[in-house]
């Protein structure tokens with residue numbers, strides 16, 4: 001069975017069986033189903049020195065194209081803010097309007113596609129509203145995928161885990177979301193990443209829960225552990241920026257130890273490699289209630305409360321701190 005066929009099956013499983021809105025990411029060098037698409041308009045989004053070419057396929061959208069471009073620009077700005085710059089020099093984003101539907105329906109990102117280091121295809125319902133754009137996490141999730149090298153299938157969990165974990169943090173950094181909102185969501189959702197019966201570790205258990213939330217749980221625990229070991233001076237962000245700076249972006253195929261070695265070097269810890277060795281082929285359970293408690297997050301009837309004298313409260317604050325100077329994108333209509 002080829003890698004391509006296997007990845008297609010995964011997409012079907014995630015997008016059709018689990019949730020219609022689930023995004024996917026794959027390193028396929030071959031073309032996805034967009035060759036016959038007719039482009040009605042092409043615009044650019046500039047983020048620092050990077051250019052995102054946005055192609056609108058033919059079809060109608062109730063919203064003006066500017067609203068979609070602003071939304072993509074906000075996502076690109078959030079990703080650039082987290083990583084210090086937009087991870088790849090250029091990217092193509094194909095927006096496909098879907099007749100009769102509403103909402104951001106599906107996103108997929110590929111590396112090294114026809115001259116572009118990254119290519120993202122977004123299916124957006126014809127009747128999508130401003131409110132649906134404001135609620136959308138998928139655009140940012142997809143662009144986070146540009147910021148990590150493409151992995152073999154068994155390590156796909158880290159690609160989805162990173163995108164799942166970083167998307168809300170990047171949007172807090174630009175002020176789009178509040179810290180309260182993202183921690184509340186994390187408390188609600190992260191337990192879906194815990195191993196179930198017969199789990200054989202992240203490298204061998206390719207379920208939706210373990211891929212997206214198991215991966216995100218790995219990232220959260222790694223972030224907290226790096227900060228504990230460095231007295232909160234370094235975090236997962238430093239490791240990930242170093243990987244991108246070393247050329248570890250979606251258009252390159254690396255192994256996970258290759259990427260983690262660079263990440264660990266940047267934080268002067270062994271957290272990523274040690275955690276990978278422990279989690280890859282064994283079901284590691286995380287005591288999440290204890291972790292939330294240590295981070296100073298208390299759940300109540302009215303949502304969550306922050307406890308600022310909790311032992312790891314400063315680490316929680318550092319993870320979800322708004323950026324002093326968020327990077328913004330500018331739209332160039334053609």
Ligand SMILES: [Zn+2]
Pocket residue numbers: 023024025141142145159160163
């Ligand atoms: Zn994804």
